Amino acid sequence: MPSIRRGSERGQVNLGWLNSLHTFSFGHYYDPEHMGFSVLRVINDDTVAPGMGFDTHGHRDMEIISYVLQGALEHKDSKGNHHIIPAGEVQLMSAGTGIAHSEYNYFATEPTRFLQIWIRPGSKGLSPGYAQAKIKQEGPLTPLATPGGQHGSLVIHQDASLYRLKLSEGETYTLNADNRWGYLHLVEGSAQTAEICLEPGDAMGLTAQESATVTATAPLEALWFELPPG
Incomplete structure (x- = not known):
């Protein structure tokens, strides 16, 4: 039976300039039931006020993906x-031995x-790196980041892949990670599986x-992660 994380139950931090919804424990939000999924450590849905943002701060030994939805x-x-x-592009920063941004x-x-996404790398001490791209959708499932x-x-730098799933209303797609683990995060639209309804x-x-067949009940965009077994 798939595990479900409802968007309405995510941790929330509102700093005025930042409104952030945390799928997993992060910063001052701690829930021992939601510490990550396999090597997927963070999915934060961040809305940043005009002209505001995160001052320079450091990271190390983490693969950090930013997927811009608006602005x-x-x-x-x-x-x-x-x-x-810009909106629609994806950025991947490998923090490696250390980077400030x-x-x-x-x-x-x-x-x-x-969406701010953190994935633990396959090994520590890598050289820091940066890349970004606008990746055209090719079919329902399009890779955004792969080994x-x-x-x-x-x-x-991990045995993990991130895909963007796009379905028109009424379209169906079966998700199956075979011997790996899979994680679906709904960005917009809605979907129905045999057991549940999924909302943004x-x-x-x-x-x-495990596998799940999802049917879009409204035009759907989601992120699909294929991850090593946890």
Whole structure:
């Protein structure tokens, strides 16, 4: 039976300039029942006020993905990277041995919303790296980050893959991670499986040999993770 994480039950932090919903324990939000899923450690749904953002801070030994849903992020880091990430693009920063960066809402008059995703790397002490891309949807399931950069996806330093799932209303897709674990996070739209209805912010985890057929009950966008067994 798939495990379900309801979006309405996520941890919430509102700092005025930042409204963040935490799927897993993060910062001041702690829930021992939700510490991650396999090597997937963080999914934060962050909405940043106009002109505001995260001051320079450091990370190490983490694969950090930002998927911008609305607005644009301005990224600067200690390796000299300075980029704008508009809605629809995906960024992958390998923190490795250590990197400091800042992230700001690029716009002064509208909010920016993005998903901040952390995945533990396959090994520690890697060289820091940065990449971003606008990846065209090819069929229902399109890779955004994979170990080998398959089909133009970004390269992640872990035996894990991230895909974007897009379905039209009434369209059906079967998710199966075979001997791996799978995690579906609904971005927008809604879906029905044999057992449950999924709404935006809801997530569903599958362990090895489990599968789930989802039918979009409204135009659907979701992120699908294939992960090593936890």
